[in-house]
Amino acid sequence: MHIAEGFLPPAHAVAWTIAAAPFVVYGARQVVVTVRKHPSAGPLLAAVGAFSFVMSAIKLPSVTGSSSHPTGTGLGTAIFRPPVMAFLGTIVLLFQALLLAHGGITTLGANAFSMAIAGPWAGFAVFFALRKAGVGLLPAVFALAFVADLVTYIVTSVQLALAFPAAEGGIGESFAEFLAVFAVTQVPLAIVEGLITVVVVRVLIQVASSELVSLGFLNRNTEREEVQS
Amino acid sequence: MSTGSNGRSMAPMVIALLGLAVVIAVGSLLFGYSRDAEAEFGGADGQAEEVITEIHEDYEPWFSPLVGELPGEVESGLFALQAGLGGIVLGGAIGWYAGRQRGRREAESTTG
Numbered sequence: 001m002h003i004a005e006g007f008l009p010p011a012h013a014v015a016w017t018i019a020a021a022p023f024v025v026y027g028a029r030q031v032v033v034t035v036r037k038h039p040s041a042g043p044l045l046a047a048v049g050a051f052s053f054v055m056s057a058i059k060l061p062s063v064t065g066s067s068s069h070p071t072g073t074g075l076g077t078a079i080f081r082p083p084v085m086a087f088l089g090t091i092v093l094l095f096q097a098l099l100l101a102h103g104g105i106t107t108l109g110a111n112a113f114s115m116a117i118a119g120p121w122a123g124f125a126v127f128f129a130l131r132k133a134g135v136g137l138l139p140a141v142f143a144l145a146f147v148a149d150l151v152t153y154i155v156t157s158v159q160l161a162l163a164f165p166a167a168e169g170g171i172g173e174s175f176a177e178f179l180a181v182f183a184v185t186q187v188p189l190a191i192v193e194g195l196i197t198v199v200v201v202r203v204l205i206q207v208a209s210s211e212l213v214s215l216g217f218l219n220r221n222t223e224r225e226e227v228q229s
Numbered sequence: 230m231s232t233g234s235n236g237r238s239m240a241p242m243v244i245a246l247l248g249l250a251v252v253i254a255v256g257s258l259l260f261g262y263s264r265d266a267e268a269e270f271g272g273a274d275g276q277a278e279e280v281i282t283e284i285h286e287d288y289e290p291w292f293s294p295l296v297g298e299l300p301g302e303v304e305s306g307l308f309a310l311q312a313g314l315g316g317i318v319l320g321g322a323i324g325w326y327a328g329r330q331r332g333r334r335e336a337e338s339t340t341g
Binding site: 001005 | 239242246247249253254256257258261264265268269271272273274276291292297307308311314316318321322323325326330
């Protein structure tokens with residue numbers, strides 16, 4: 001989903017940057033608020049950022065004969081909510097653009113919008129709905145990570161289709177073409193990402209349950225037992 | 230199987246889920262090869278660039294990466310570095326909480 005440097009026309013690059021900016025700025029403020037309110041959650045914040053950093057660096061093979069990478073945004077979204085992930089995900093993308101020539105500065109806004117904003121919010125909406133419906137914590141986390149991963153790539157396809165409508169068939173045709181590159185390829189990766197996210201959440205519940213309770217991710221006692229039994 | 234806070238109870242689940250993740254990743258690779266024995270598993274991001282140039286033959290990227298085009302070997306090294314650095318931070322944070330939890334438990338067992 002990293003749209004390469006210079007691969008969005010200037011008007012689109014600017015528009016996506018403007019669209020992403022308020023989410024990222026609000027997210028940055030939420031990071032400060034979170035750390036001030038829960039000082040011992042600092043390492044946890046670093047951990048979820050690092051998780052996204054690692055996951056979005058790992059290219060995995062897929063059934064389509066091409067490879068792609070997960071996004072790693074599900075973990076931070078689950079624990080810290082989407083606004084915080086908007087900021088952390090953008091930092092990850094900035095690092096990759098500056099140091100690895102992966103993605104780009106001109107496409108940072110568009111990439112942040114898909115990976116750090118749209119994906120996490122879509123995943124969180126599913127997580128919230130599943131939890132309301134009484135689904136267990138870990139299955140809901142799996143669904144969150146799966147949806148966040150997949151939606152990221154769908155949004156990338158929309159962004160590219162808007163920028164490059166096909167001569168015949170227009171935006172719809174382009175969308176189908178970009179989706180053909182990304183969507184099916186991403187399904188097994190999203191499942192893998194969901195499984196790994198569940199594992200990390202499970203480990204964190206073991207060692208950092210007091211932070212997860214104070215952050216509102218875990219309910220006191222009842223849920224800890226539900227997961228650990 | 231004890232379900233206490235000793236951490237052992239989660240090991241089977243962690244191993245099973247990670248095992249399943251590996252099976253899906255390797256299975257995807259094998260399935261990809263079974264459909265096309267010469268599949269190259271090129272990156273989807275790169276394929277999207279190809280689709281762009283198919284749709285708009287005359288599209289020229291108007292900005293190039295600040296670090297320039299890197300040789301493949303150097304690039305894969307940077308990706309390894311990225312994964313390594315992220316792994317250190319992630320492991321360090323989990324280790325920090327695990328150590329704290331252990332300290333708490335030891336304090337409890339000496340006082341109680």
